[in-house]
Amino acid sequence: MKENPIRSLPGIPMLLVLLATTLLGGWLILSSVQDGAPGWIAGIALMVVSVFLMLGAYMVEPNQAAVISLFGKYVGTVKESGLRWNNPFYGKKKVSLRVRNFESGKLKVNELDGSPIEIAAVIVWRVVDSAEAVFNVDDYESFVHIQSEAALRAMATSYPYDQHEEGQISLRSHPVEISDRLKEQLDERLTAAGVDVVDARISHLAYAPEIAHAMLQRQQANAIIAARTRIVAGAVGMVEMALAELEKSGTVQLDEERRAAMVSNLLVVLCGDRSTQPIVNAGTLY
Template identity: 60%
Template sequence: MNERAAASLPGIPALLGFIVLIVLISGAVLGQVAHDGSPLAAASVALVPVFAFLAKGFFQVQPNQGQVMQLFGKYAGTERREGLRWTNPFYSRRPVSLRVRNFESSRLKVNDSDGNPIEIAAIVVWQVVDTAEAVFCVDDYENFVQIQSESALRQMAQSYAYDAHDDAKPSLRSHGEEVNNHLRQEIEERLQKAGVQVIESRISHLAYAQEIAQAMLQRQQASAIVAARERIVEGAVGMVALALDRLRAEGVVELDEERKAAMVSNLLVVLCGDRATQPVVNAGSLYS
């Protein structure tokens, strides 16, 4: 079922015509009574329920709102034109907000693609674009949006690892834009029949579950230490090679293989150590 425009008239002209009609009928009734003395008061009283019933056709449409109309249970259309309107008094009307809305899902505990338990939550920004589908295709479209969004979030989280060991592999922590786009697609697939458009969806909370948070923190720290050590060793080796090449090129000193090995060992200790070194001054010769 798709949305279609409802039949209605501008409210201000209809209201003025309604007032003019009442005045004319009242004047005619009073004039007839004054002319021949006929008791037409009963006739005028009988018109009061008719006017009251016709007045039920007046309704207001607020900005960014749609009025879904039904005629004896049948969908008659949606009125989006704001202001005062008048339509068939037999129509029943239900307002539907067309404003942009958002909500934050509850924190879900799921397993990522590596089987690690994580906590994840998301913010979803959405808007009703088809009032007929929102009202008639689902029971409660607001509750439907929330439940299906959390279901999509759970499904998406199981497709990625929390933290990838390989930089080329996307993960929840390192590839935020890709993850958010995937989440949006998952939600849109579930909300196609609800007349709802997903404007934006983003991860708002991401963490390891409490039972493994400490262990995972230690693993992350260990990985960071290993990566830092690799960078330090790489730089230290380059500095030692540069030092040996400069000494040889400038003829500062001639070192045999044994002395080169000792010099390399000392330089690596100084450069790679995590504590300040204590220098020892050799007051003797180079070989003693």
């Protein structure tokens, strides 16, 4: 069911007219009683009809819609703000069109590799079709919350927590891509309720407490290995450059044994965790 805009009459002029007819009915009643004429019946009828028609007045706030129905049948939607008037027999249900947001609770799920993680998201949404929001689902606000948690669970199980391969999308390393994917899943689930997802962002992401310490140790180990690999690669390059410069200038002539010793000493100096202590050799290498 799609939204169907309908027109409504301004409420203030209608109330003024109805107030005037009510006063006219009261005047007819008083005049008839004083003169003994039967006009009091018309006065009472006029007052009753005027008061009943006043029930058709209702107020629509800015960024709000009034869904109009007649005995259960959808008639249309009024979005003009202010005091409006329609048929008193019409039922009117107000729907907010303002932008709203909520943060899901911390969900405990298993990511793609099977590790338990905690994840939460902030969802920004608004109603764009009031008829679908009212008639397609029972409670559109509850529907948005439940479907958002379901989409977040489904998305979290589709990606690993950490990036293991070059170019692989993971929850921690690609927040923009993950947010876009979450928004796509939410749009697919909430379109039937007339809801548009403005934005969806991960607000909390962490390993579950029972494995957090072990995963922290693994991350630290990976960082140490990566740092050591880079240090060794740089040290090898510096040693090669030093040997090439010495041979080029002819300052020192090194045989294979002295060359090996020099390489060993340079690598110890460049790759060691602590400051090296020099040893003065007063004799020869042999």
